[in-house]
Amino acid sequence: MPEIRNMTLNFGPQHPAAHGVLRLILEMDGEVIERADPHIGLLHRATEKLAESKPYNQSIGYMDRLDYVSMMCNEHAYVLAIERLLGIAPPIRAQYIRVMYDEITRILNHLLWLGCHGLDIGAMTMFIYCFREREDLMDCYEAVSGARMHATYYRPGGVYRDLPDTMPQYQPSKWHSQKEVDRTNEARQGSLLDFIDDFVTRFPTYVDEYETLLTDNRIWKQRTVGIAVVSPERALQLGFSGPMIRGSGIAWDLRKKQPYEVYDHLDFDIPVGVNGD
């Protein structure tokens, strides 16, 4: 009988299934990965080194790029640190604006993972549905900062400018008729806050659509349920926080436990997982 050995496989650094550049040295037993040695440094940009030779204000824009799907949250952490060092507190309105944009960013972020994760494991429609809503939220970004993703909106002591009174309008073009444009502009007639208000009333129906696509989808469940389970003990060992540790069943959320800005005035619930998968 021939000797069966595990196969060592090189994955990446350039690979269509890797988001960005990632190299993995995998030891495979058939289709099961026994060991993985990730080479994670290919996207390292030495942020700290770059920030060393800049005035603090000039690094805010760099924070957007740390996690490029939760741009303003990164900025928030950075400006909060500066504010704490200086011992200053931003005005209450700025605090509310920042918290509001943190939550917009959170939805942006979650839509991206949900869509891309769906795409990665074979549910391509999810991606298109999620990116449809991301478009509206990126319009909110654009309305306050002029940029759709890398906003550089927060400042130590507040935000770059107040919320605008009007929303930018779509223009008809060769590809979008006046009728179509009127429909997309309908929600954009009032101020930015009216637009956000309209979005949050629309959004639950979108969530229902995602549920229809995924929650009872047999293929999706086969590929996710019971995969990569992390026990609460292991989660603590690995220093998990946020949704990761909540997935393992530990109720921990900084917004509740160590509230910053105005989170202690807001009423919200935190979902906590049970299975750790």
Next chain:
Amino acid sequence: MTDRMEELAARLKERFKDQLSQCFVQRDEVTAELPAGHLREICKALRGEPEFAFEELMDLCGVDYSTYGQADWQTEAASNLGFSRGVGQAVYSRVPQERPRFAVVYHLLSIQHNRRLRLRVYAPEDPPRVDSVVDIWASANWFEREAFDLFGILFDGHPDLRRILTDYGFIGHPFRKDFPLEGNVEVRYDPEKGRVVYQPVTIENRVLVPRVIRRDERSSQLSEAGEKGHA
């Protein structure tokens, strides 16, 4: 919040006494400094004893204090170099200090007590070395590899102390203050050799804001015109 932090600091002092070289509260955060020799002992106690119960190591990083306290941005006179301060070679000069050059900083979190603690360990030797805490908190594994890679700090007892972020065959520790911002080598594709080659860097440090020119014919004419316009 501050009271709870003061309380934690007091209890730390009471429990570890002389083992800590310093323990203080600053901006609602507790920092404890300890000598490298006591690190593992104290970490085990901090994680294991229910009074402290720091179950999580949130961050571990190296710090290079070689230019600590040198205020590049503080100046009395207007500079005509724009914001180039802090970029030039001058920053790399080592400021003589009493404290050792390298330190390792640990950020601990206790989920149970909802408290944080910062530990700072100086590594006075050359090369700097401290004990690994991988068997106490598994998350230290990659953090220690990172601190080794970027600062050249050695962790005794680490199971797999390799570079983690820099290129294959990289030389030097990029986050040390004496490592140039633009690096030493750059990579490009050489069409003649038909492969990727490494060569000394060709880029130069850029100043972010253009130089401020105060005495210039055009600007003085403009400002005169402006003054006339206002008058």
